Amino acid sequence: MKRSIIDFWVGIFVVIGIICITFLSLKVANITSLSSNNSDNYTIYANFNNIGSLTTNAPVKVSGFTVGRVTSIGLDPKTYQARVRMTIDKKYEFTTDSTAEILTTGLLGEQYIGLQSGGDVDYLKNGDTISITSSAMVLEQLIGKFMTSMGSK
């Protein structure tokens, strides 16, 4: 076979490969995660009594819009509360009296953190901790409460 034909086909092959990689990174992967590595973020913390099945990389949403991600989850050795670390896009700022709660998409979907801004004048800075939190809704506890309230009637 002629050399130029081989070159042509190998060129096509490489182009197909690059198109596929571009497709995978732009259309399939989450592009916002691109920015999670650069410096246009800041980190805040929140302590929860119960995080349910929250995992790292879960989205942090405001009014259903993703503004950041959970980067790590640890346990505070003193208070025995779960300490969640999240990075938030610098474009969005929240007041110091913001609340964080753990919500679920659908009945059994993945869990995420919902933020709600308050009315304070100061904004959360890098490394600050959200003090007002509400824990994950745990189905067994919910059912348990429902049963006891039924029983007491």
Next chain:
Amino acid sequence: MRHITNFIKTIGHPFSSLIIMLGECTRLFWYLLTGCLYSLKRPQLIIKEVYFSGVLSLLIIAVSGWFVGMVLGLQGYNTLQRFGSVSVLGSLVALSLLRELGPVLCAILFASRAGSGMTAEIGLMKATEQLDAMSVMAVDPIKRVVIPKFISGIIAVPLLTALFDTCGILGGHFVGVNMLKLDQGTFWSQMQGSVDLHNDVINGLIKALFFGFIVSLISVYQGLQAKPTAEGVSAATTRTVVHSALAVLALDFILTAFMF
């Protein structure tokens, strides 16, 4: 006493030959590394090999990817339906392809499509004294013949894996959206919500790079190792496919443990 030593020999033989094989592979790898510079100076040789290993594998990879994606779509749909969460079908298909199925299946297909070809070609060149003829003409056959094949495998497998993933996701999309009438928007947004560029896409391609490397190394090693007979070459070709599949699956476990 004789029986005992024979017994130990029989038991130990597979192990000692495995160790010897690993040693020879490492030595060959070192030789390939030191000779890489020569081949990189002559890209024409590599391009020719990429044509044989990559371009000629395009169709089988694309078609297999498409079908694997469709199967994932169907199976995933049936399972997820029980939990009422068919909306995550997109992320199920994408994640299983990008993380595991894409690199692993693609590498095994590559081993059977192109790797066995590399082994057979090198083995036959050895059997017909072509490698000897080359070295007598003061041309190192490893540098001239083996390294371009080796490099072409490393180039081809990640690109083929990207193609496999893409076709698979499109196949899953075809089943989910066109046949089972899921919402297209949910399909893509769920996928985008759970697939991470670094964790899933890039790690998957890094896996593919390692697989390309190990499959190519096994292929050329078996080719050089083949007994110079028709039987020897056919046995070596079989070994290439078997060893590649085993090596890919074992390496997949190790890489997964490190990456995810």
Next chain:
Amino acid sequence: MQQNVVELENLNFSYSEDRLLLKNINLNIAKGKITAIMGGSGSGKTTILRLISGQIKPNQGKVKVFENDLSKISIKQIHDIRKRLGLLFQFGALFTDINVTQNVAFPLLEHTNLSKKLINKIVAMKLEAVGLTGTQNLMPNQLSGGMARRVALARAIALDPELMLYDEPFTGLDPISLNTTAMLIKKLSTSLNQTAILVTHDIAVTMGIADYMYFMANGEIIAEGTPQQIKETSNPAVRQFINGEITGPFQYKYATKNSYQQYLEQ
């Protein structure tokens, strides 16, 4: 004083420990002459060529080519020596994935910086020398065995080597191409003052072109001399070989059992 291109001194060689393939070989190849190494199958003739081209190393003794001891020089220097010698393989060993022109041009492309035009010219010239003009675009699998070997010869002489090694150049050729090949070897040797080593068991043709002959049996040199001396020798093994007698001192060691008998016993 006569100059030796190749010298083998007290050489021993074996592939496995139990059987010595070459025993105490002393052999000198004079410059510009055709030297034939003769002997029956399995007498270690081809091994000598492999030793001279540096593909294998002797267990004991010295191989000197162009006055370099092959066991003492680096692989790079061995490559430099190999550029000065050509080896014609028994079955040609043409590269099957490229055509005749590319085969003959292979050493030129690898070792010279000549222009494409010039290379094409040289290839045409070499093919003409072996009597195969017009086969340029054929693939090796389209050639007959004899043609393939002549193409391989064209490839081996592409760089005009000072030393040519021929491994069984006459086997499987019809009488006409056999004589053509023999004349070709003679012509190359005289016109280019090329040294040639001929490994063969074809007595009649070799007698006609060789300047000096070595006889080997079971890994040893049993006789040497000019063709005339060999003809007149009284060595019974050589006589047996020349006349092709079945019985005599020269025996095939390995033929203990006919293969079909083994087959029946299975």
